[in-house]
Amino acid sequence: MRMNVLKIIICLVLMASCSKGQEADTNKRQEKIQLTVNSLNSVENFEKENDLVLDYELYEKIEVDLNYDGIIDTIRLLKLKDWGDPGDFHKVEILTNDSKYELSNIDGWIHHNWKIKQQCCSLYDSSIKLLKIGKNASVLLIEGYPYASDPPILSVITINSKKGIKLIMNDNKYLFEVSDIDKDLIPEIKFGNSKDEILTQEFNL
Amino acid sequence: MCSTGVRCAFKDVTGDNQLDNQLANDIYDIIESADDWTEVDLSEVQGLANDGEFVIGATKNPGGSGHVVLAVPGEEVTSGSWKGKVPMVMDTGAGKRNKKKAVSYSWTGTDKDNVIWRKYNKSDNNTYSGGTMKDAIISSTSTSTLKPKSLPNNSSVVIPKISIRTL
Numbered sequence: 039m040r041m042n043v044l045k046i047i048i049c050l051v052l053m054a055s056c057s058k059g060q061e062a063d064t065n066k067r068q069e070k071i072q073l074t075v076n077s078l079n080s081v082e083n084f085e086k087e088n089d090l091v092l093d094y095e096l097y098e099k100i101e102v103d104l105n106y107d108g109i110i111d112t113i114r115l116l117k118l119k120d121w122g123d124p125g126d127f128h129k130v131e132i133l134t135n136d137s138k139y140e141l142s143n144i145d146g147w148i149h150h151n152w153k154i155k156q157q158c159c160s161l162y163d164s165s166i167k168l169l170k171i172g173k174n175a176s177v178l179l180i181e182g183y184p185y186a187s188d189p190p191i192l193s194v195i196t197i198n199s200k201k202g203i204k205l206i207m208n209d210n211k212y213l214f215e216v217s218d219i220d221k222d223l224i225p226e227i228k229f230g231n232s233k234d235e236i237l238t239q240e241f242n243l
Numbered sequence: 244m245c246s247t248g249v250r251c252a253f254k255d256v257t258g259d260n261q262l263d264n265q266l267a268n269d270i271y272d273i274i275e276s277a278d279d280w281t282e283v284d285l286s287e288v289q290g291l292a293n294d295g296e297f298v299i300g301a302t303k304n305p306g307g308s309g310h311v312v313l314a315v316p317g318e319e320v321t322s323g324s325w326k327g328k329v330p331m332v333m334d335t336g337a338g339k340r341n342k343k344k345a346v347s348y349s350w351t352g353t354d355k356d357n358v359i360w361r362k363y364n365k366s367d368n369n370t371y372s373g374g375t376m377k378d379a380i381i382s383s384t385s386t387s388t389l390k391p392k393s394l395p396n397n398s399s400v401v402i403p404k405i406s407i408r409t410l
Contacts, residue, residue: 079353088326123324123347144324145351184338185351186302186310187245187267231307 073194073207073239081118081128081142093119097127098165104176105199109135113178115147115165124148124183126165132178132195132203139203141195147180148190157217159225169216169225171241174199179213179227189231196241206241246270248335249299249311256297257363267309271301274361283360289319289330297363300332300346302354310336312349314360320345324352 085092094116104111111134115127125146132139149165162168167179175198182191194207214236215228222240230236246267253262261279262270274280283291283298291298292314301311317331325347334341334349341348350358 079351084324084352092323118323121323122320122345123322123352183348184336186349186354187304187308187336190338 074209075205076191076208076210078141078143078191078193078208079145081144084144092121094129095119100162100164100166100168102162102168104132104168104197105134106174107135107199111135111197113166113168124185130166130178130180130195132197134197134203137203139195141193141205143182143191143193145185145191146183147193148183150181154213155215155217157215159216159218167216171196171224175241177225177241179216181213192229194227245311245334245336245339248333249313252313252333253297253299253363257365259363259365267301267311268303268305270299270311271303271309271359274299274301275359279363279365280361281364283362285330285355285358285360286328288314288360289317289328291362292316292330298360299363300349300358300360302350302357302359310349312336312346315343317343322347322352325355326352 081092084090096114097117098115100113100115101110102113103109104113111132114129114131114133116129116131117126118128121128123146125143126149128144128146129140129142130147147165150167159169159171160167161170161176165180169177169179171177175196178195178197180193180195182193184190189210189212192207192209192211192213193205195203195205197203211229211231212233213227213229214233216225217228218224219226219238220240224240226238226240228236228238244266246262246265246269249270250262250265254260259279261273261277265273280299288298288300293316295316298314299311300314301309303309312332312334315331315333319328319330321327322329322345329346331343332341332346332349333343336349339348346358
């Protein structure tokens, strides 16, 4: 009887260690995912193609220290005036003490309720989701309007005090979860085309 | 799913089951090639919907999900991204439960040339406010006047074409 109990305990310990090993392997694999940066239908291109000049109005202004240099930075979300088509805002401006970055999208991003599972790193949560990454960077997540039967555009911008501001992902994906899976203070996002196809990516800055 | 909304509406209104169990890409294939469907131009869509015609807009996505919408009665609105007037549609696609919204909320302006519009033309129906009534063939052994029994007095419903065949 005791031998049987001992065997069962040994089996359980072995199974647990195997699954931990698998998890570690999975995390390693996850870091190799290549993020896709599709080009946006920018407002500037639309204006050029149609010989138009479109006006903006302020949708939301966010003031927060994005690169942890002790100076408050600004994010401005701008909406096309009298547009009538989808999108709560169509331009994102990021102003830090040493950089200015602009990104526009004629198809629009939307104010999102972000009903996602989040376990870490929130810096700001409104129309956009802003996450803290390590000691000197932030990441900005914004979601587009869902056209046709496609997932909405998920745009991811990183703001790093050393490497500046850049768009690292722009792809039709659902965002499912934000969490620091490997507890290294750098969050991972889980995203994909559907709940049956979830990818995980750490922000390797 | 977008196809569910269009399928249900199609069966309810026409009684035809040709779209049963079909997904958006399948519906695209059916309406693009079947004889029951006639190609219509974007500029005609709103007028046809207002006349009670059943008009579907569809795109095909071979690598994924296509998309379908149903034109509904209403007034066209101007869309910046579609660069002109656009019709009202019902769209029950992912993230959308639009009973009546401009089609520019269904596809981007860059997709507009990929959308096909088709009108269902199988029956020569008249319309009433609740949808489309089918033609009826009534047979009689006499030449006495026929009066529909199911319609209430003072009904405002437009009676469909009734073919009377004397036996």
